Amino acid sequence: MNLEEYRGVWVFIEQQEGQIIDVGLELLGAGRDLADKLEVDLCGVLLGHNVKDSAKELFAYGADKVYVIDDPVLEKYRTETHMTAVGDLVRKYKPEIFIYGATSNGKDLASAVATEVMTGLTADTTLLDVNVEKRLFEASRPAFGGNIMATILCKKHRPQMATVRPKVMPKPEPDHTRKGEIIEEKISIKEEDLRTKVLEIVRDMNKAVNLEDADVIVAAGKGIKDEKGFAMVKELADVLNATVGASRDLVEAGLCGHDHQVGQTGLTVTPKIYFAIGISGAVQHVVGMQNSEMIIAINNDPEAAIFNAAHYGIVADAFEIVPMLTEEFRKALKGEKAGGVTADV
Amino acid sequence: MNILVCIKQVPDTKIIKVNPKTNTLDRSSAPTILNPYDAHAVEEAVRLRKEHGGKIIVLSMGPPQARLAIRKCIEIGADEGYLISDRRFAGADTLATSYALFKAIEKLKEEEGIELVLCGKHAIDGDTGQTGPGIARRMGIPPLTNVIKVEEVDLDKKLMKVRRKIENGYELIQTSLPCLLTIEKEMNEVSYSPLPNMMRAARYEPIVWTVDDLNDVDIKQLGLKGSPTIVGKMWPPEKSSGAEMIEGSTKEQVEKLLSVTYEKRELFGVKGGEKS
Ligand SMILES: Cc1cc2nc3c(=O)[nH]c(=O)nc-3n(C[C@H](O)[C@H](O)[C@H](O)COP(=O)(O)OP(=O)(O)OC[C@H]3O[C@@H](n4cnc5c(N)ncnc54)[C@H](O)[C@@H]3O)c2cc1C
Ligand SMILES: Cc1cc2nc3c(=O)[nH]c(=O)nc-3n(C[C@H](O)[C@H](O)[C@H](O)COP(=O)(O)OP(=O)(O)OC[C@H]3O[C@@H](n4cnc5c(N)ncnc54)[C@H](O)[C@@H]3O)c2cc1C
Numbered sequence A: 001m002n003l004e005e006y007r008g009v010w011v012f013i014e015q016q017e018g019q020i021i022d023v024g025l026e027l028l029g030a031g032r033d034l035a036d037k038l039e040v041d042l043c044g045v046l047l048g049h050n051v052k053d054s055a056k057e058l059f060a061y062g063a064d065k066v067y068v069i070d071d072p073v074l075e076k077y078r079t080e081t082h083m084t085a086v087g088d089l090v091r092k093y094k095p096e097i098f099i100y101g102a103t104s105n106g107k108d109l110a111s112a113v114a115t116e117v118m119t120g121l122t123a124d125t126t127l128l129d130v131n132v133e134k135r136l137f138e139a140s141r142p143a144f145g146g147n148i149m150a151t152i153l154c155k156k157h158r159p160q161m162a163t164v165r166p167k168v169m170p171k172p173e174p175d176h177t178r179k180g181e182i183i184e185e186k187i188s189i190k191e192e193d194l195r196t197k198v199l200e201i202v203r204d205m206n207k208a209v210n211l212e213d214a215d216v217i218v219a220a221g222k223g224i225k226d227e228k229g230f231a232m233v234k235e236l237a238d239v240l241n242a243t244v245g246a247s248r249d250l251v252e253a254g255l256c257g258h259d260h261q262v263g264q265t266g267l268t269v270t271p272k273i274y275f276a277i278g279i280s281g282a283v284q285h286v287v288g289m290q291n292s293e294m295i296i297a298i299n300n301d302p303e304a305a306i307f308n309a310a311h312y313g314i315v316a317d318a319f320e321i322v323p324m325l326t327e328e329f330r331k332a333l334k335g336e337k338a339g340g341v342t343a344d345v
Numbered sequence B: 001m002n003i004l005v006c007i008k009q010v011p012d013t014k015i016i017k018v019n020p021k022t023n024t025l026d027r028s029s030a031p032t033i034l035n036p037y038d039a040h041a042v043e044e045a046v047r048l049r050k051e052h053g054g055k056i057i058v059l060s061m062g063p064p065q066a067r068l069a070i071r072k073c074i075e076i077g078a079d080e081g082y083l084i085s086d087r088r089f090a091g092a093d094t095l096a097t098s099y100a101l102f103k104a105i106e107k108l109k110e111e112e113g114i115e116l117v118l119c120g121k122h123a124i125d126g127d128t129g130q131t132g133p134g135i136a137r138r139m140g141i142p143p144l145t146n147v148i149k150v151e152e153v154d155l156d157k158k159l160m161k162v163r164r165k166i167e168n169g170y171e172l173i174q175t176s177l178p179c180l181l182t183i184e185k186e187m188n189e190v191s192y193s194p195l196p197n198m199m200r201a202a203r204y205e206p207i208v209w210t211v212d213d214l215n216d217v218d219i220k221q222l223g224l225k226g227s228p229t230i231v232g233k234m235w236p237p238e239k240s241s242g243a244e245m246i247e248g249s250t251k252e253q254v255e256k257l258l259s260v261t262y263e264k265r266e267l268f269g270v271k272g273g274e275k276s
Helices: A022-038 A079-093 A104-116 A227-239 A248-252 A318-339 B036-052 B064-076 B094-111 B131-139 B195-203 B250-260 B262-268
Strands: A009-013 A042-048 A065-070 A097-101 A121-125 A127-131 A136-143 A148-154 A160-164 A181-185 A196-203 A216-220 A243-246 A273-277 A294-299 A312-315 B003-006 B009-011 B017-019 B024-026 B032-034 B056-061 B080-084 B116-120 B143-154 B159-166 B169-176 B179-183 B207-209 B229-235
Touching: A009 A022, A009 A104, A022 A042, A022 A097, A022 A127, A022 A160, A042 A079, A065 A079, A079 A104, A079 A181, A079 B131, A079 B143, A097 A104, A104 A121, A104 A160, A104 B094, A104 B131, A104 B143, A104 B159, A121 A136, A121 A148, A121 B094, A136 A160, A148 A160, A196 B159, A216 A227, A227 A243, A227 A273, A227 A318, A243 A248, A294 A318, A294 B250, A312 B250, A318 B250, A318 B262, B003 B036, B003 B094, B003 B131, B009 B064, B032 B036, B032 B064, B036 B056, B036 B064, B036 B116, B036 B143, B036 B179, B056 B064, B056 B094, B064 B080, B064 B195, B080 B094, B094 B131, B116 B131, B131 B143, B131 B179, B143 B169, B250 B262
Parallel strands: A009 A042, A009 A097, A042 A065, A065 A181, A097 A160, A121 A160, A216 A243, A216 A273, A273 A294, A294 A312, B003 B056, B003 B116, B056 B080, B080 B207, B116 B179, B143 B179
Antiparallel strands: A127 A136, A136 A148, A148 B229, A196 B169, B009 B032, B017 B024, B143 B159, B159 B169
């Protein structure tokens, strides 16, 4: 493999039902930075049916070029079609770095492509950088067991690939004056030759828990101990019009479902306010909430790691302070909620 | 329908500790367990065998003590267990892992047909979820990741319908057999093992293969040598400047907290507050 032949930074642009989803735009922001350092083009890869018009939108977010394959077989994500399409593009245009959103389909695709083109893939990264001199991609991910980050390198294979957690990289401000080039390619696969068929896609948009879009999250950890403690936290969340989040240990204790879990193996969230109550602040939890605008931690251990990640910290017994907090917020908000505008607004 | 389940022995990450000086894992402190997702995969295989017959073979790559994880699968109901164990496999990333497992599956396939391969959604230590799709690509069969339900199996037509979890929902997919599924926790509950299984498991010795037992292996694709990714460095994540601590009696703390969030109170569902 001649590493010198590989140039350019690529971002896989995932779409759902024809709509480009945010993670691809976030990665264009991160990819722009890498491409500028390496002085190469930033390219998006967009696959689907009737998606060509959306390709232009990607220039505003930083892409110089967009490779588009528009074909009915690509309408719905399937590993076999997408793996072949992306594999062909990689073989033809030879990017040096290729990043994908770590969504269900993004991870699935990246894993298959890595084997298809025989290269390394770093999973679920949260930090990206590049060693310009060696043109070496430094993709870092939280590693198991405690407060450790690991940088994974791929020295002798190209492209250097990684999946990146959604919501970790900020979505760039669009610049609609930016222009770029659309390069259309074809796919060789025909529907008759395929072995999988997507019969139905069911999306439950009114899902009870929608942590990723919540403005306020009240999250609880093992420190709240049992169902009574959890009920106490839920009450605070109710008063604050907030969504309930949880640490993995709380989920594993059976106190709430996995769809509440925040962190490396749960969801990444970026609310305006995040309350962490009785959560120790393990790195796997923190990576999922560290980009929240305001983090308020309540823990009875002054040494708890969560205080390093928080903006405001309170050393207190949750069982004492949370009910008081609920009561005071209830009182303070009551007039405003019922009567609309109060005098001092 | 013969089913092959790939299973991994993992450190119990809830207990594992990191040595703060060297930033390495203190493996001695962590007991090992069967990767929880793989337990769900074996359980699903047992369920499918009940309906469609056939045999369940589990396959693991790992050190000799990975036998214990294989015994656990026998307890759940697997028929046979194979362990591929050799220093030359060590240090593998997901590309090299999927190669080694693929080579073992090829050999097992020579002996009897395999219609279905199951993997866990991910292993709780490496946590990449990349091994399953890698194996499927090498076998040239469709991978379906994050499966939460097998809806239908039609052995005559060699078709299967499964539900795959995606963001905010699921998709219903039809696939031809053979195929590979990676299994989510929602798939099933791992039931208590019946006593005869426990007794069989206690005495069970898996068949152990080394690299030399596999056919046409390209040694360069195995282990550390065959791994494109390497760990560059490990470091503790940056400590931020830390939180501003809100001191005082509980009552004072509550009051101060109310005032810090005052500006953002329209988020709490208050009408009429200025939008930030
Ligand atoms: C591969 C891997 C992936 C993981 N993924 C995730 C993930 O996605 N999300 C996640 O959260 N974790 C994840 N973890 C687990 C993580 O390492 C921690 O074990 C977990 O976050 C700890 O949960 P906790 O803070 O609720 O519990 P604990 O660590 O037990 O902390 C409880 C805290 O409550 C405090 N407390 C106790 N009593 C009170 C009281 N009365 N009042 C106030 N505070 C009190 C204690 O001081 C302590 O700090 C993962 C681990 C691994 C290995
Ligand atoms: C902290 C850390 C970070 C790592 N990061 C990366 C990375 O970013 N990229 C990379 O390529 N490698 C990485 N690795 C190496 C990776 O863990 C190994 O390649 C491992 O052999 C398989 O990957 P996994 O643990 O992620 O398993 P996953 O791919 O998550 O496992 C999914 C399923 O594959 C099957 N499976 C996995 N391993 C085996 C096995 N040994 N025997 C039988 N079945 C198995 C099981 O069914 C399992 O449920 C990392 C390792 C560590 C310790």
